[in-house]
Amino acid sequence: MxxxxxxxxxxxxxxxxxxxxxxxxxxxxxxxxxxxxxxxxxxxxxxxxxxxxxxxxxxxxxxxxxxxxxxxxPGPLQDVSQWLEHYSRFWDQSLGRLDEMLRAIKARPPDKSGV
Amino acid sequence: MxxxxxxxxxxxxxxxxxxxxxxxxxxxxxxxxxxxxxxxxxxxxxxxxxxxxxxxxxxxxxxxxxxxxxxxxPGPLQDVSQWLEHYSRFWDQSLGRLDEMLRAIKARPPDKSGV
DNA sequence: CAGTTAATTAACTGATCGGTTTACTAATCG
DNA sequence: CGATTAGTAAACCGATCAGTTAATTAACTG
CATH class of the missing domain: 1.10.10.10 (Winged helix-like DNA-binding domain superfamily/Winged helix DNA-binding domain)
Incomplete structure (x- = not known):
C-alpha cells in the first residue's frame, strides 16, 4: 500500500x-x-x-x-476536500463555462500539484 | 474489499x-x-x-x-464531495462555533465523568 | 497477405487486508 | 490481594492487491 x-x-x-x-x-x-x-x-x-x-x-x-x-x-478530511476541489469544476454548474475557457487556453503549464 | x-x-x-x-x-x-x-x-x-x-x-x-x-x-467524485460535506462543519470556520455548541450539548448522555 | 500497434488476458508472485482466537498488559473494584 | 474490565499484541488464515512476463485478440498498414 x-x-x-x-x-x-x-x-x-x-x-x-x-x-x-x-x-x-x-x-x-x-x-x-x-x-x-x-x-x-x-x-x-x-x-x-x-x-x-x-x-x-x-x-x-x-x-x-x-x-x-x-x-x-478532521485534518485529513479537509485535505481530501482540497484535493477534490481540483475536480469540482467537472460538476459545478457555475464553474463549467469558466472551465471551458480555461481549457481552451492551452498556455497553462502542466500542473502536477496535488496528484 | x-x-x-x-x-x-x-x-x-x-x-x-x-x-x-x-x-x-x-x-x-x-x-x-x-x-x-x-x-x-x-x-x-x-x-x-x-x-x-x-x-x-x-x-x-x-x-x-x-x-x-x-x-x-466525475460522478463518484461528486458523491465523495457530498459525503465529505457531512464533516465539513469540523473545519469550516463560519460553522465552527455552532458545531462546538452542538457537540457540547450532544456529548452529554454517555457521561463518564466521576466514574 | 505478413507485420506492426494497442490493449487485454492469463498465470504467477510476494505483500497486504480483514477477520479470527488466544494470550497478554494495565487499570479499577471489592 | 484476586477478580473484572478495557484494550492491545501475536499468530494465523483466506482473499485481494499490485506488479511481473508471456500469450492473445483486434485493428490498422504496406
Missing part, C-alpha cells in the same frame, strides 16, 4: 466499518468498546480498524483510566 | 498512480498507452489500474480503431 498521506486517508475511508466509526465519532468522543458495539465483529478487529484510522490521522486517542477515548480529527 | 460504491471509489483513489491518471484525464481524453507513459511500470499494470478506476465509475472508455480512449467521469 502507498504510504503518502492522501493514499493513507483514502485507504482508511475505503471501508464501511471505518466510515461508520467516523460517523459515530462525529457525534463526540467514544471508547473502543462503545465503538465496537454496533458491529458483528470482535474487539481486536475494531481495534485494528482504529489503528488504520489513527495512522491516517483521522482520529486521535487519549488515555483515561483503562479507556482510550477516540475522537475525530 | 467492500463493494459498495463509496468504498470502491475511495479504494480506487487510494493509489497515487490512479490519482495521477485521473489528473491526466482531467486535461482531456487519452489512450492507454499515453496514460502509461509517465509511469515506470508495464502496460498491463496500467491496464489493471484503469479497470479499477472503471469499476469505481471514475472513468469510461470508448472504442476507436485499436485505441480505447479513457475519459474522466
Amino acid at each position: 502507498s504510504t503518502d498521506p492522501l493514499s493513507l486517508t483514502f485507504a482508511a475511508l475505503a471501508d464501511p466499518t471505518r466510515r461508520a466509526i467516523l460517523a459515530r465519532l462525529s457525534q463526540g468522543e467514544s471508547s473502543v468498546k462503545e465503538l465496537a458495539e454496533p458491529f458483528a465483529m470482535s474487539l481486536p478487529a475494531v481495534s485494528k480498524h482504529l489503528k488504520v484510522l489513527e495512522r491516517a490521522g483521522l482520529i486521535t486517542r487519549g488515555k483515561e483510566a483503562q479507556w482510550r477515548p477516540c475522537r475525530l480529527d | 467492500s463493494t459498495d460504491p463509496l468504498s470502491l471509489t475511495f479504494a480506487a483513489l487510494a493509489d497515487p498512480t490512479r490519482r495521477a491518471i485521473l489528473a491526466r484525464l482531467s486535461q482531456g481524453e487519452s489512450s492507454v498507452k499515453e496514460l502509461a507513459e509517465p509511469f515506470a511500470m508495464s502496460l498491463p499494470a496500467v491496464s489493471k489500474h484503469l479497470k479499477v478506476l472503471e469499476r469505481a465509475g471514475l472513468i469510461t472508455r470508448g472504442k476507436e480503431a485499436q485505441w480505447r480512449p479513457c475519459r474522466l467521469d
